[in-house]
Amino acid sequence: MDKFVVRGGNPLLGTIKVSGAKNSALPCMAAAILTEDEVILENIPQVRDIETERKLLASMGAEVELGYGRAQHRTRIRCAVLSDPVAKYEIVKTMRASSLVLGPLVARTGIARVAMPGGCAIGGRPIDLHIKGLEAMGATITQEHGYLEARTDRLKGAHIVFDKITVTGTEDLLMAATLAEGETVFENCAREPEVTDLAALLTAMGAKIEGAGTGTIHVQGVSKLHGARHRINPDRIEAGTFLIAGAITGGDLNVDCCEPKHLGAVISKLEQCGVKLDVGTDNIRVRSGDAAGLKASDISTEEYPGFPTDMQAQFMALATQAEGTTTVTENIFENRFMHVQELIRMGANITVAGRTATVRGKTPLQSAAVMCSDLRASASLVLAALVADGETILDRVYHLDRGYEHFEEKLRGVGAQIRRMGDVFGKK
CATH class of the missing domain: 3.65.10.10 (Enolpyruvate transferase domain)
Known part of the structure; x- marks a missing residue:
C-alpha cells in the first residue's frame, strides 16, 4: 500500500497542467x-x-x-x-x-x-x-x-x-x-x-x-x-486543488489547460480570501507571493454553480492558514468531515458541530503520520503537508489515485518536496 512523504516549506512555482475530468x-x-x-x-x-x-x-x-x-x-x-x-x-x-x-x-x-x-x-x-x-x-x-x-x-x-x-x-x-x-x-x-x-x-x-x-x-x-x-472537459476539481496549492504555499503558479468558466464559485471565494488571480481563457495564474496575506471567508457547499462539495476539504486546508475564523458548512454529503481529525493531528484548530466545521487560523501546521479516508480528503492532507513543518507521511493514498493523475509528479514538477513509497513490508 503506497504512501506519500511530503516535506513542507516550498512555494510552488511554474506551470502545472490539468488533466481531463x-x-x-x-x-x-x-x-x-x-x-x-x-x-x-x-x-x-x-x-x-x-x-x-x-x-x-x-x-x-x-x-x-x-x-x-x-x-x-x-x-x-x-x-x-x-x-x-x-x-x-x-x-x-x-x-x-x-x-x-x-x-x-x-x-x-x-x-x-x-x-x-x-x-x-x-x-x-x-x-x-x-x-x-x-x-x-x-x-x-x-x-x-x-x-x-x-x-x-x-x-x-x-x-x-x-x-x-x-x-x-x-x-x-x-x-x-x-x-x-x-x-x-x-x-x-x-x-x-x-x-x-x-x-x-x-x-x-x-x-x-x-x-x-x-x-x-x-x-x-x-x-x-x-x-x-x-x-473530455478539463477537471475543474483538479484545477481548483492546484489553485489552492499555489495559494497555500505562497507560490506563483500557472494552472494551465483548465476551463475558468467552470470555476466561478472557487475563483470568487479565493479572491475573497485575498488570493491574487489572473484569469485567462484556458489558464489561471495564482500570484500569492505571501501566504501570510490569506484571510478567512466562510463557505457553504451547494450544487453547481455553487461552491462544490468536492472542493470543501481542500478549502479547509487553506482556511487553517488564513487569519480569522472560517465556517465551513457541508450541505451535500453528511459524512464529509473525515479529514478534520487528521488536520487536527497536524495542529489545525477545527471544531465540528453537525454539518458545520469552524476553523480558527492562522495555525502553524506540523508534520505527522496521517490517514487518507477518501479522494478529496487525501488532496486536503497533501495541501496541508505542503506548508507543515517537517516531513508528513500520508497513508492509503490509493484513494487519491482514483481521481488525480500523477498527482505527486505534477506537484514535484513545480517545486513540491513529495515522493511516493511502498509500505514498510515492501508491498506496492
Missing part, C-alpha cells in the same frame, strides 16, 4: 454502451477509476482500448456485442460510478444487473432516484443479493421530477432516455459541467437533447445511436 470521462465511457459503433474519447485521465471502468465494460463483452502518451490519453470503445450485461461486484466495489451503466444497459439490451455501488465513504448517494426514474420509464426493477436488476421490452418517455438534485441520477437517466420511445422531460436536473459534457457526446452520437446545463432537460428518443469522437 474523471467525473466526465466515466459517464462518457458508459455512454458507449448505447451504440454498436466505436466511440472515441480524448483527454481521458490516467486514474484508477478509469481503469476500473475499462475492466467493467470489458467484462460485459465490450472492446476497450486505453491509450496514453502518444495516443493523447485516448480510449476507443466498441460495444458491438454485450454478451454479459452485468456490473459485477468484484469490479465495481471501489467505484460509485458503477450505477452509471444501469440506464444505458437496460436501454440498449432490455436487461441489466448492477451491483450496488461502492467508492468513497462520504455519505449516502442513494440510487433510489435512478430506480424511480427507470420505473417511470417502464422498467421493472428488483433487488436481491446486493444487485439491482432492471428489465424492459423498451423504455418509454416520461415526465420525471427529481426529488433532489443528483448528478449521477441525471446522467444515468439522460442516457436511458436517448433510446426510449417518445419524449422524456426531466426537471430539477443537475447542472454540472459534467452533465453538459455527457450531453455533448450523446448529441454527437445522434441523440436529441435540449436544455442540458439547465434545470429542465428534454429528450426525444431515437431508435439507434451511432459512434462519435469527443474530447
Whole structure:
C-alpha cells in the first residue's frame, strides 16, 4: 500500500497542467454502451477509476482500448456485442460510478444487473432516484443479493421530477432516455459541467437533447445511436486543488489547460480570501507571493454553480492558514468531515458541530503520520503537508489515485518536496 512523504516549506512555482475530468470521462465511457459503433474519447485521465471502468465494460463483452502518451490519453470503445450485461461486484466495489451503466444497459439490451455501488465513504448517494426514474420509464426493477436488476421490452418517455438534485441520477437517466420511445422531460436536473459534457457526446452520437446545463432537460428518443469522437472537459476539481496549492504555499503558479468558466464559485471565494488571480481563457495564474496575506471567508457547499462539495476539504486546508475564523458548512454529503481529525493531528484548530466545521487560523501546521479516508480528503492532507513543518507521511493514498493523475509528479514538477513509497513490508 503506497504512501506519500511530503516535506513542507516550498512555494510552488511554474506551470502545472490539468488533466481531463474523471467525473466526465466515466459517464462518457458508459455512454458507449448505447451504440454498436466505436466511440472515441480524448483527454481521458490516467486514474484508477478509469481503469476500473475499462475492466467493467470489458467484462460485459465490450472492446476497450486505453491509450496514453502518444495516443493523447485516448480510449476507443466498441460495444458491438454485450454478451454479459452485468456490473459485477468484484469490479465495481471501489467505484460509485458503477450505477452509471444501469440506464444505458437496460436501454440498449432490455436487461441489466448492477451491483450496488461502492467508492468513497462520504455519505449516502442513494440510487433510489435512478430506480424511480427507470420505473417511470417502464422498467421493472428488483433487488436481491446486493444487485439491482432492471428489465424492459423498451423504455418509454416520461415526465420525471427529481426529488433532489443528483448528478449521477441525471446522467444515468439522460442516457436511458436517448433510446426510449417518445419524449422524456426531466426537471430539477443537475447542472454540472459534467452533465453538459455527457450531453455533448450523446448529441454527437445522434441523440436529441435540449436544455442540458439547465434545470429542465428534454429528450426525444431515437431508435439507434451511432459512434462519435469527443474530447473530455478539463477537471475543474483538479484545477481548483492546484489553485489552492499555489495559494497555500505562497507560490506563483500557472494552472494551465483548465476551463475558468467552470470555476466561478472557487475563483470568487479565493479572491475573497485575498488570493491574487489572473484569469485567462484556458489558464489561471495564482500570484500569492505571501501566504501570510490569506484571510478567512466562510463557505457553504451547494450544487453547481455553487461552491462544490468536492472542493470543501481542500478549502479547509487553506482556511487553517488564513487569519480569522472560517465556517465551513457541508450541505451535500453528511459524512464529509473525515479529514478534520487528521488536520487536527497536524495542529489545525477545527471544531465540528453537525454539518458545520469552524476553523480558527492562522495555525502553524506540523508534520505527522496521517490517514487518507477518501479522494478529496487525501488532496486536503497533501495541501496541508505542503506548508507543515517537517516531513508528513500520508497513508492509503490509493484513494487519491482514483481521481488525480500523477498527482505527486505534477506537484514535484513545480517545486513540491513529495515522493511516493511502498509500505514498510515492501508491498506496492
